[in-house]
Amino acid sequence: MRIITSLLQHFFRTCALKYFSEALVHTCYYEKADTITDMESRILKLPGGRDLGYCVAGAENGAPFFTFHGLPGSRMESYLLDAAAKKHNVRIITPDRPGYGLSSWQCDRTLLTWGEDVACLADALNIDTFGVIGVSGGAPCALSCAYTMPQRITRIGIVCGLGPLYHTGLSQDMRWLVAAGFNLARLIPWVLKIVPGLPVLALAKSTPGIMLEIIAMVHGGADRQVLKIPNVREKLILNIKEAFRQGTRGAIQDMQLYSRDWGFLLQGINGHVDIWHGDADDIVPVSHGQFLHQHLPHSTFTVMPGQAHFSLPITCADTILAALKD
Numbered sequence: 390m391r392i393i394t395s396l397l398q399h400f401f402r403t404c405a406l407k408y409f410s411e412a413l414v415h416t417c418y419y420e421k422a423d424t425i426t427d428m429e430s431r432i433l434k435l436p437g438g439r440d441l442g443y444c445v446a447g448a449e450n451g452a453p454f455f456t457f458h459g460l461p462g463s464r465m466e467s468y469l470l471d472a473a474a475k476k477h478n479v480r481i482i483t484p485d486r487p488g489y490g491l492s493s494w495q496c497d498r499t500l501l502t503w504g505e506d507v508a509c510l511a512d513a514l515n516i517d518t519f520g521v522i523g524v525s526g527g528a529p530c531a532l533s534c535a536y537t538m539p540q541r542i543t544r545i546g547i548v549c550g551l552g553p554l555y556h557t558g559l560s561q562d563m564r565w566l567v568a569a570g571f572n573l574a575r576l577i578p579w580v581l582k583i584v585p586g587l588p589v590l591a592l593a594k595s596t597p598g599i600m601l602e603i604i605a606m607v608h609g610g611a612d613r614q615v616l617k618i619p620n621v622r623e624k625l626i627l628n629i630k631e632a633f634r635q636g637t638r639g640a641i642q643d644m645q646l647y648s649r650d651w652g653f654l655l656q657g658i659n660g661h662v663d664i665w666h667g668d669a670d671d672i673v674p675v676s677h678g679q680f681l682h683q684h685l686p687h688s689t690f691t692v693m694p695g696q697a698h699f700s701l702p703i704t705c706a707d708t709i710l711a712a713l714k715d
Contacts, residue, residue, distance in 0.1 A: 442491025447474025460526025463631035488639025504537035520544035552677035574644035667696030
């Protein structure tokens with residue numbers, strides 16, 4: 390525990406303090422994200438009594454696609470796809486996973502039960518068949534839907550998607566702090582609630598703009614450029630706030646689920662999966678996309694030169710939706 394604490398303290402000193410002064414300059418601008426309205430957010434009451442928050446974007450009568458947000462993330466990520474979705478006549482429905490945003494906590498959630506929530510939402514919206522898109526930490530959820538209800542899924546897209554970490558060696562390619570976080574989630578999740586859970590939660594709730602600036606500066610490159618776009622900044626700040634609306638347990642539960650056996654085999658997914666991954670992604674390395682491509686029976690794998698983790702789904706949304714719509 391002492392070693393873990395000292396390592397995390399070193400991280401926050403070297404990253405947070407290094408970039409705090411420059412990030413502070415942007416704080417006043419960032420907090421204007423509150424001006425973005427939440428008019429498309431809705432809540433579905435599920436059969437068991439839980440709330441399922443979701444957001445609708447894109448073309449009102451377009452081809453339906455359920456998109457699954459990152460880790461952490463929220464339904465607000467649908468706003469990032471709105472323009473491209475309207476251009477390609479696609480309707481985007483993005484639900485909050487349990488413990489995020491407006492969705493109730495679900496203590497016994499598994500990757501396989503997520504499809505039940507998605508099916509209920511599709512039924513409520515009178516959608517029989519639909520496509521799914523998993524971005525980053527949303528990839529396991531998209532793949533679980535493809536596995537549990539293949540008869541309803543028309544297209545499957547994975548964008549900078551996280552691969553299975555349990556006994557695959559993929560965590561070895563990730564940054565040590567990220568890999569350590571997943572290991573802690575699997576073995577001693579209570580540690581994550583305290584270190585770094587509490588400081589991350591405090592930052593997300595009080596000054597999410599500083600958190601976003603730190604992310605941009607730490608990762609640099611294509612990610613830094615896209616995170617400096619004013620319209621993108623505003624939407625991501627709102628996304629951060631909603632991701633931590635209920636605290637950190639939604640994110641920690643995701644990390645627990647993703648670090649264990651997913652409950653299904655990639656080889657059991659019969660639908661065709663389109664995979665996109667940036668070769669400059671230093672959060673979820675390109676090896677994850679390669680692993681998915683190698684183990685899925687039917688898939689295409691497109692490496693996007695120069696694209697990183699945030700830049701790929703944002704700047705390439707037009708290309709991705711065009712391909713999935715065809």
